Amino acid sequence: xxxxxxxxxxxxxxxxxxxxxxxxxxxxxxxxxxxxxxxxxxxxxxxxxxxxxxxxxxxxxxxxxxxxxxxxxxxxxxxxxxxxxxxxxxxxxxxxxxxxxxxxxxxxxxxxxxxxxxxxxxxxxxxxxxxxxxxxxxxxxxxxxxxxxxxxxxxxxxxxxxxxxxxxxxxxxxxxxxxxxxxxxxxxxxxxxxxxxxxxxxxxxxxxxxxxxxxxxxxxxxxxxxxxxxxxxxxxxxxxxxxxxxxxxxxxxxxxxxxxxxxxxxxxxxxxxxxxx
Amino acid sequence: xxxxxxxxxxxxxxxxxxxxxxxxxxxxxxxxxxxxxxxxxxxxxxxxxxxxxxxxxxxxxxxxxxxxxxxxxxxxxxxxxxxxxxxxxxxxxxxxxxxxxxxxxxxxxxxxxxxxxxxxxxxxxxxxxxxxxxxxxxxxxxxxxxxxxxxxxxxxxxxxxxxxxxxxxxxxxxxxxxxxxxxxxxxxxxxxxxxxxxxxxxxxxxxxxxxxxxxxxxxxxx
Numbered sequence: 001x002x003x004x005x006x007x008x009x010x011x012x013x014x015x016x017x018x019x020x021x022x023x024x025x026x027x028x029x030x031x032x033x034x035x036x037x038x039x040x041x042x043x044x045x046x047x048x049x050x051x052x053x054x055x056x057x058x059x060x061x062x063x064x065x066x067x068x069x070x071x072x073x074x075x076x077x078x079x080x081x082x083x084x085x086x087x088x089x090x091x092x093x094x095x096x097x098x099x100x101x102x103x104x105x106x107x108x109x110x111x112x113x114x115x116x117x118x119x120x121x122x123x124x125x126x127x128x129x130x131x132x133x134x135x136x137x138x139x140x141x142x143x144x145x146x147x148x149x150x151x152x153x154x155x156x157x158x159x160x161x162x163x164x165x166x167x168x169x170x171x172x173x174x175x176x177x178x179x180x181x182x183x184x185x186x187x188x189x190x191x192x193x194x195x196x197x198x199x200x201x202x203x204x205x206x207x208x209x210x211x212x213x214x215x216x217x218x219x220x221x222x223x224x225x226x227x228x229x230x231x232x233x234x235x236x237x238x239x240x241x242x243x244x245x246x247x248x249x250x251x252x253x254x255x256x257x258x259x260x261x262x263x264x265x266x267x268x269x270x271x272x273x274x275x276x277x
Numbered sequence: 278x279x280x281x282x283x284x285x286x287x288x289x290x291x292x293x294x295x296x297x298x299x300x301x302x303x304x305x306x307x308x309x310x311x312x313x314x315x316x317x318x319x320x321x322x323x324x325x326x327x328x329x330x331x332x333x334x335x336x337x338x339x340x341x342x343x344x345x346x347x348x349x350x351x352x353x354x355x356x357x358x359x360x361x362x363x364x365x366x367x368x369x370x371x372x373x374x375x376x377x378x379x380x381x382x383x384x385x386x387x388x389x390x391x392x393x394x395x396x397x398x399x400x401x402x403x404x405x406x407x408x409x410x411x412x413x414x415x416x417x418x419x420x421x422x423x424x425x426x427x428x429x430x431x432x433x434x435x436x437x438x439x440x441x442x443x444x445x446x447x448x449x450x451x452x453x454x455x456x457x458x459x460x461x462x463x464x465x466x467x468x469x470x471x472x473x474x475x476x477x478x479x480x481x482x483x484x485x486x487x488x489x490x491x492x493x494x495x496x497x498x499x
Binding site: 045061150191195266 | 353392407
């Protein structure tokens with residue numbers, strides 16, 4: 001399997017362990033990744049702050065590059081994924097936009113997939129089952145989808161926006177026991193983390209408390225900003241903070257890939273407590 | 278039309294309502310105030326106007342009320358409202374349109390820090406084509422003058438190799454800069470509301486001049 005790869009800015013900085021573990025996992029599963037040449041930032045939640053056209057324009061350029069490659073694109077970051085999918089819808093709806101932003105029409109049909117979606121595909125699931133050496137037996141993670149992978153359903157829609165289940169399916173396949181809980185699609189506060197730490201801590205503490213109450217010992221995300229907010233905005237005693245994994249790290253552990261290669265030592269909240277169950 | 282608000286009797290502005298509807302591409306006139314957006318909004322507790330009140334203000338054309346609220350900035354863009362709205366309105370798109378109008382008209386944002394973050398983010402992207410967090414934090418701190426917030430976090434991120442000191446610059450950065458360019462000219466009076474805006478405008482002009490010279494050179498070589 002060969003895919004185009006759009007890492008986005010975060011996977012080269014604050015979410016480096018997502019990038020590192022993703023590459024290791026794809027290598028082990030025989031998925032070839034070709035990074036989009038000269039890709040640009042998607043604008044995330046700031047792109048539309050002055051005009052919607054700017055936001056669409058940023059993703060349109062990336063879609064154009066992907067169309068030239070002619071491959072489906074893997075977009076692991078939830079914000080990038082959301083921006084790219086939304087841009088496809090906007091470019092299709094507003095007929096004047098593609099010409100204005102100089103995008104080829106085939107860019108609108110390029111399949112854009114996120115990491116959970118990829119891991120949940122039958123072809124990948126089979127490979128994963130065959131290659132697994134260290135199942136996560138006894139581990140009780142809480143699958144945290146966050147917002148942008150699921151909403152708005154008019155644009156993204158890879159799973160049910162209110163009651164998604166694909167993330168849990170992937171975790172169960174790895175041998176873990178994902179807990180059932182009710183904050184899996186709640187918002188972490190996103191970029192408000194830079195200036196309104198109070199709001200983000202309020203939201204994050206609530207999410208962590210609900211995961212803990214449901215019996216979870218760790219959180220798992222597929223978004224670099226969710227991961228950072230959940231990990232760094234928990235308040236209270238530093239030693240009692242809940243570890244927050246990226247989905248690809250858990251897949252890597254189950255595939256027997258050594259921790260340092262997966263970037264596990266980069267976490268600001270030590271993840272070892274949640275692994276030795 | 279005149280309506281009664283907390284500030285007394287206010288004249289509505291139908292043109293503003295139309296502008297918001299057009300810019301957000303949302304049928305704001307069809308909102309029937311069920312309040313579902315407010316019920317599901319994670320940040321509503323911190324807002325001065327409830328999300329459904331922002332909708333009402335936009336719908337009636339209560340321009341100062343809508344553009345002056347903290348709510349349009351505290352919307353995290355999580356799209357919970359959009360996925361639940363029975364009238365298929367994407368309220369986060371409406372909020373984005375309101376913040377855009379607020380900035381372009383040179384109004385002072387109610388949440389100055391949040392606005393400063395978004396502006397700083399786009400500044401960084403326009404410099405390199407990708408966001409450079411280290412620089413972004415620097416610009417943001419210059420704007421907000423909160424130099425000591427999260428210093429410990431920043432240090433921990435650097436120690437764990439999660440905050441790159443050097444930026445990644447893309448080859449086609451000019452195209453990105455051109456796309457994001459509107460941020461200065463469209464704002465009233467050049468849009469310079471703080472020291473960073475002034476610096477950005479100077480850098481923009483210098484880069485423009487450089488582009489012109491560089492293009493001339495290439496033309497001559499051909």
